[in-house]
Amino acid sequence: MGGISLNYLVRRLLVFFLTLWVAATLIFIIPRLAPGDPIAAMVARLSYQAGFVENSNAIIEGWKERFGLNDPVYVQYVRFLGGLLQGDLGYSMARFPATVTELVGRALPWTIGLVGISTVIFFVVGNLCGALLAWKRTPRLAKVVIPMSMIFTSIPPLLAGLLLSYTFAFLLGWFPQSYSYGFGMTPALNLEFILNVIHHGTLPAMAIVLVTFGYWALGMRGMMVTIEGEDYMILAQAKGLKPFYVLYRYMIRNAILPQMTALAVSIGTLVNGVVLVEVIFNYNGMGTLIVTALREQDFGLIQGTAFILITTSALAVLIIDLSYPLIDPRISLEGR
Amino acid sequence: MSEKRNGSGSRTVLKVEKLRIHYATPQGDVIAVSDISFNLYEGETLGLVGESGCGKSTTAYGILQLVQPPGYIVNGSIEVDGTEVLNLGEEDLRKFRWTGLSLIPQGAMNSLNPTMRVKDQIIDVIESHEGRQRDREALRERIFELFQNVGLPNRIYNMYPHELSGGMKQRVCIAMGVALHPTVVIADEATSALDVVVQRIVAQTLIKVKDEIGVSLIVIGHDMGLLAQIVDRIAVMYAGKMVEIAPVNNVYAKPLHPYTQLLIDSIPSIKERKPLKITEGITHDPRNPPSGCIFRLRCPFAWQHCAEVEPPQIMIEDLHEVACHLYDEQFAERRANALATIANS
Numbered sequence: 001m002g003g004i005s006l007n008y009l010v011r012r013l014l015v016f017f018l019t020l021w022v023a024a025t026l027i028f029i030i031p032r033l034a035p036g037d038p039i040a041a042m043v044a045r046l047s048y049q050a051g052f053v054e055n056s057n058a059i060i061e062g063w064k065e066r067f068g069l070n071d072p073v074y075v076q077y078v079r080f081l082g083g084l085l086q087g088d089l090g091y092s093m094a095r096f097p098a099t100v101t102e103l104v105g106r107a108l109p110w111t112i113g114l115v116g117i118s119t120v121i122f123f124v125v126g127n128l129c130g131a132l133l134a135w136k137r138t139p140r141l142a143k144v145v146i147p148m149s150m151i152f153t154s155i156p157p158l159l160a161g162l163l164l165s166y167t168f169a170f171l172l173g174w175f176p177q178s179y180s181y182g183f184g185m186t187p188a189l190n191l192e193f194i195l196n197v198i199h200h201g202t203l204p205a206m207a208i209v210l211v212t213f214g215y216w217a218l219g220m221r222g223m224m225v226t227i228e229g230e231d232y233m234i235l236a237q238a239k240g241l242k243p244f245y246v247l248y249r250y251m252i253r254n255a256i257l258p259q260m261t262a263l264a265v266s267i268g269t270l271v272n273g274v275v276l277v278e279v280i281f282n283y284n285g286m287g288t289l290i291v292t293a294l295r296e297q298d299f300g301l302i303q304g305t306a307f308i309l310i311t312t313s314a315l316a317v318l319i320i321d322l323s324y325p326l327i328d329p330r331i332s333l334e335g336r
Numbered sequence: 337m338s339e340k341r342n343g344s345g346s347r348t349v350l351k352v353e354k355l356r357i358h359y360a361t362p363q364g365d366v367i368a369v370s371d372i373s374f375n376l377y378e379g380e381t382l383g384l385v386g387e388s389g390c391g392k393s394t395t396a397y398g399i400l401q402l403v404q405p406p407g408y409i410v411n412g413s414i415e416v417d418g419t420e421v422l423n424l425g426e427e428d429l430r431k432f433r434w435t436g437l438s439l440i441p442q443g444a445m446n447s448l449n450p451t452m453r454v455k456d457q458i459i460d461v462i463e464s465h466e467g468r469q470r471d472r473e474a475l476r477e478r479i480f481e482l483f484q485n486v487g488l489p490n491r492i493y494n495m496y497p498h499e500l501s502g503g504m505k506q507r508v509c510i511a512m513g514v515a516l517h518p519t520v521v522i523a524d525e526a527t528s529a530l531d532v533v534v535q536r537i538v539a540q541t542l543i544k545v546k547d548e549i550g551v552s553l554i555v556i557g558h559d560m561g562l563l564a565q566i567v568d569r570i571a572v573m574y575a576g577k578m579v580e581i582a583p584v585n586n587v588y589a590k591p592l593h594p595y596t597q598l599l600i601d602s603i604p605s606i607k608e609r610k611p612l613k614i615t616e617g618i619t620h621d622p623r624n625p626p627s628g629c630i631f632r633l634r635c636p637f638a639w640q641h642c643a644e645v646e647p648p649q650i651m652i653e654d655l656h657e658v659a660c661h662l663y664d665e666q667f668a669e670r671r672a673n674a675l676a677t678i679a680n681s
Contacts, residue, residue, distance in 0.1 A: 231446040238402055238441075239461045239512075240433030249460070253451050329496040330450060 009322070016318050021081075023310040028080050031299045032073070039063045041297050042093065067093070067300075080303075089304035094296040100304030103289060108308060110180050111285035114201060115274050118208040119263075126213035127259055130220025131252050134228065137243055146217065153214025157273040161207040161280035168203060175203045178282035204281045208273060219262060223255035230254075257328050264320040267313050349552045350376035350399070350520050355412030357391070357398045360405075364623045368394040368407065370576040370630070373649070376520060381546065381553040383567035383584070385560060385599070391576040392556050393442065396522045399554075400437055401429060417519050435465055440513045440523040440542070444506040448497035455479055455493045458512050465516055482511040485545050503534040510542055514549050521546065522554045527562065535559075539566050560603050564588060569655060572596050575622065577630045578649070582656040592658040594635045597678065629661065637662060637674045 042063075043056050064070050067090075068079060083090055089100035129146045132138045152160055169177040176182070180200050185193060227233065228251070236250045278287030286305055293301035324331045355372045358365040369391040376382050384392045397403050399414050401421060414421040416436045424432055441447040449457055458479050462469065469475045480490050486507040497505060506526060513521050523542060527535040543566050546553045557563050563570060564584055571581040572595065580593040591597045601610075620626050620633055629647050632638040641661055649657045650664065662671040 231441055232449045234402060234404070235439065235441050235447045235509075236449070238400055238433060238439040239464070240430045240435070241460060241464045242430070245460070245464070249452065250449050254449070257451075328451065329453075330498045 012318065012321065016314055019314050020307075020311060023314075024081060024084055024307060025077075027303045027306050027310075028077055031302060039067070039069070039093070067091070084307065089307065090300040092293075092298055092301045092304075094293075094298040094301070100300050103301060104286070104304055104308050107284060107286045107289040107305075108312075110283065111274065111278070111287065112312065113197075114204055114208075114278070114283065114285060115270065117201070118205040118212075118274075119270065121205065122209040122213040123216060123259075123263060125209065126216025127220045127252070127256060129213065130217035130222075131224055131247070131255065133217065133221045134224030135247055135251070137247075150214035150217060152210040153212075153218075155211055156276075157207055157211045158276040158280055160211045161204070161277045164203050164207050164210075165280060176200050180284050200283075204277050204283050207277045207280075208270075211273070212270070216259065216262075220255060220259060223258055224251055227251050227255045260320060260324070260327060264317045267316050271309055271313055346377035346379065348375045349378050349417055350554075351413070351415040352376075352395075352399065353413040353415075355395065355398055355414065356410040357394050357403055357407060358410050359407045361623070366622045367576050367625060368622070369398060370625070371412075372573075372576075372578045374571055374578060374581055376552050376554060378552055379547075379550060380569065381543065381555060381567045383563040383570040384554060384556045384573065385558060385563060385570060386573035388558070390573045392573050393524055395573070396439075396524050396554065396556055400433070400439055400522060402439075431465065434461055435516050435518055437520050437522065438513045438516070438518040440506075440509050440521060440526045442524040442526070442528070444509045444526065445502055445529055447509055448505060450497055452496075453493075454495055454497065454500070454508055457508075458482065458515055461512060461515055479511075482515055485514070485548060486511045486541050502530055503538060506530065506534075506538050507541060510538070510545060514545055514551065517549055518551060520552045520554065522556070524556045525558070526555070528557065528559070535562060536565070542566070560600065572599065575620070575625065575630050578659065579631065580658045580660075582652075582658070586656055592652060592656075592663060593631075593660045594637055594662070594674075595631050596658075629659075636677075637670070639670070641667070 039060050043060055047056060068076055071079075080090075087101060089104065092098045092100055092103055095103070129149075132142055133146055155163075165177060168174050176199065181187065181193065181196050182200070185196060187193060233246075233250060236246045241250075274285075275287035275290060277283070278285045279291050282288060286309060289301070290305045290309070292298075293305055352375075353373045355369055356367075357369040359368050372391075372395060374382075384395065386392050394403065394407065397407075398409055398412075399421070401424075403409060409422065412422070416432075419432065419436065421429075421432065421436070448454070452460075455476075459469075459475065462475070462478075476493075479493065483490055483492070488504060488507050488511065492500060492504065492508070497508075500508065509526070510523075513523075526542065527538050530538060539562055542553070542555070555563060555567055567584050569581060570584050570587045572579050572587070572593065574595045580587070580591070580596045582592070582596075586592075587596060588600060591600050620630075626633055626643070627646075628644055629635070629638065629642040632642040635642065645661070647659045647661045647664075649659045651657050652663060661667055662674055
């Protein structure tokens with residue numbers, strides 16, 4: 001019977017933290033290899049706005065000292081890692097004195113909500129469509145309509161976002177064009193606010209679902225066709241089981257297993273798409289935050305957002321990994 | 337060999353008449369089963385043998401209404417206990433399945449759903465036909481009893497198929513096959529993936545369960561030696577045709593049809609090495625079978641008449657039929673010569 005041993009759990013968690021460490025190190029190194037000096041850039045921006053900044057060199061030096069950029073690299077590295085361990089992602093350089101943790105804390109729930117809900121929708125809808133495409137008893141009409149709805153699959157997510165935004169927000173005005181909730185509303189757990197959030201989230205979520213579910217439908221259809229030829233399918237038919245029961249208990253139940261693996265693998269790619277969709281809808285989540293950080297060369301924020309995105313992706317993969325024994329009895333994570 | 341319990345006076349539980357099954361291909365239909373007729377009597381075990389591709393499995397799947405596309409049933413009649421199977425509507429057919437005819441499948445290794453516990457796969461067949469079982473304890477006892485019938489330990493109740501050995505999986509399939517006490521059970525090469533010892537044990541389990549529950553059994557296989565141990569009658573198929581059907585002792589002692597003779601002759605002996613004779617002659621294109629007798633291209637005794645007239649099934653004695661012109665009384669002289677040739681070889 002499937003189960004997870006403590007041994008496996010510990011090993012798997014070690015891999016998880018190793019991933020985070022490697023990610024943190026890369027995140028630390030890459031911005032330091034990039035050309036440009038963020039503080040000089042900031043001061044330059046100030047002087048551009050004010051015409052002239054007195055003692056600009058002194059300001060640059062002061063800030064460098066403040067952010068610890070004059071220390072040797074290894075000291076900076078240790079300080080960076082130590083900060084991460086305490087959940088301290090440092091300061092945003094462009095929006096000082098706001099901390100990265102603060103900014104991320106405000107943006108992350110929106111992205112997790114958006115990604116989570118769209119993932120559930122495209123995974124369920126995609127696999128259901130794929131299963132129906134392969135099932136012999138599906139009405140002919142459905143077999144014509146479902147492939148037609150998959151034409152969006154070949155469109156990049158940002159283009160789908162633009163199309164939806166133009167059609168449903170700009171032309172028809174059914175949905176708001178941007179932001180995750182109405183201006184002037186305070187986030188609260190009441191029906192009005194929740195409905196407002198759903199209203200704002202529909203278009204971004206649709207953009208993600210539309211471009212994604214077709215892949216899942218095609219993958220599922222292929223798996224279903226393979227399962228159709230299995231010996232146990234013939235026996236299920238011979239047993240005189242009810243057709244709908246055979247569909248979900250024999251076919252979908254077995255065809256879904258590789259799809260779960262594919263989901264774990266695709267989470268990274270999914271996040272890429274979400275970043276672009278968020279920017280198009282000016283959705284105040286991680287994607288918008290990351291793009292702002294890049295535009296402002298805000299090193300602290302770039303590092304922080306990237307690290308948080310990697311952490312959440314790794315966490316999602318970890319959860320799917322650990323849930324394998326629950327969905328496939330043949331996989332046992334008990335150590336030997 | 338035990339005494340046969342089935343004289344011709346026994347009730348017929350399965351009556352197959354002129355069953356014809358084709359596989360559609362772009363180059364025309366392949367005739368897989370060609371107008372086969374036979375009866376199965378109550379409590380009888382019938383062995384269905386022949387080379388690979390002779391249509392024995394297709395016959396079984398035809399009887400079960402499970403011919404997979406591009407195969408289709410062209411014509412024929414299949415009566416189980418007086419019910420014409422081919423006329424059943426979809427829902428009636430679903431209800432008839434497993435209660436009238438059940439299957440012990442060919443690939444027991446892959447015939448169980450890998451994501452369902454053993455108990456759930458037996459429970460689902462019971463509940464689909466008898467409705468939801470409220471008394472779970474009684475249901476459990478019923479399954480334990482099935483396990484006991486086929487010699488399975490109760491501990492596999494909660495196991496998944498991958499936790500069982502091949503022999504155990506095959507037993508689960510047998511237990512499942514008889515769970516609803518069907519009229520006829522068809523075992524499609526139920527033992528071919530197992531080693532000889534387990535094969536023998538599983539085959540004996542099959543017969544024991546059959547006798548206890550009182551079902552009729554069709555065993556499909558190509559292991560003539562194993563079949564000789566367990567069946568009452570043997571039906572020999574060649575290229576979609578039934579060439580001989582006879583009590584098991586007759587088939588081994590005095591095979592009549594030239595094909596049966598060659599088939600018996602090709603059973604490997606562990607005592608001596610002997611050449612394979614059946615490779616002589618050519619096989620035909622299954623889309624265009626030869627005129628007359630299906631076997632004439634490979635038959636050592638064929639003559640002009642075999643190409644002109646298709647041999648009818650000739651009743652030699654009680655329960656023994658053969659489709660060969662040699663046994664037509666007007667060709668008695670040829671038969672005598674042929675038998676002499678065999679005796680000399």
